[in-house]
Amino acid sequence: MLTATLLGCGGTQPLPGRALSCLALTVGGRSLLIDCGEGTQAAARRWGVSLFKVDAVLLTHYHGDHIFGLPGLWQTMAALGRTEPLLMAGPPGLEQVVRAFLCVAGPLPFDIRLAADAARSGPLPALGGQVQAFPLRHRAPCCGYAFTLPRAGRFDPDRATALGVPLRLWRALQNGQEAGGFHPHQVLGPPRRGLKVVYGADTRPCGALADAARGADLLCMDATYPTDDYRDKAREYGHSTCAEAGRLAAEAGARRLWLTHYSAAVTDPAEGLAAAQAAFPAAEAGFDGKRLELKFDEE
DSSP, rough: OEEEEEOOOOOOSOBBTTSSSSSEETTTTEEEEHHHHHHHHHHHHTEEEEEEESSEEOOOOOHHHHTHHHOOOOHHHHTOOEEEEOOEEOOHHHHHHHHHHHHOOOOOSOEEEEOOOOGGGGOOEEEEEEEOOOOOESSSOEEEEEEEEOOOOOOOOHHHHTTOOOOGGHHHHHTTOBBBOOOGGGGGOOOEEEEEEEEEOOBBBHHHHHHHHHTOSEEEOOOBBBBGHHHHHHHTTTTTBBHHHHHHHHHHSOOOOEEBBOOOOOOOOOHHHHHHHHHHHTTEOOOOOOOEEEOOOOO
């Protein structure tokens, strides 16, 4: 099972009840964070995401509303006794950001491993699946992330019996592990549909985001402004409207859309939600603490 928790859905500045950008993905008790805006720590505690069990922090870009929670997060991890390395990924410039924030956070008892220029690198292993970064269209170098959790093929007991696989080894093989000289591919059918969550903020609608979001179980996308009345402003600042997010989700064939990264001027997302739902009825307004448990399709 994969759990998505929106820890912050605001852009530019925090508001009462609205922290800045952060999405947590959790599998088997381990998590990764996408962005780490101001208020991430308090939101994680409030909504039950363990800061000690964060394996990776993936940054879309280096504007303050997406990164100002980092030094405090590192210090809290250190205070909790973390010693295992922390993976950090982002667009070009990650080394400079980490170096600057280490001056504030001070020495840490764990290593920070960098995946800089993430959109040009290959998939990163995470939470039993993989993360693939891709370029977005913003005023600064920016990337989105697609997390996929694979699902093995169905176990075939008839094949296992014909091969003489002892019953005590079936569970291990079903979980994709070699056992007793037998290999999973000998007793498993073709891989089944897994789970995919895609995050894209800050960005204009673009082909790379639409491609990444194809068939996604959840697309969490920039919805800074409500309607197309604000499209010129969205273009100027490198953001999207809720209406544009709805159209992109429909084009990509996503299953769900969460609107996020609202402008501080947007205190009620109802107008933007209606605009998104006109193109994509499955659109939902993001809010701090919004949570979704995704399960594999029954098959």
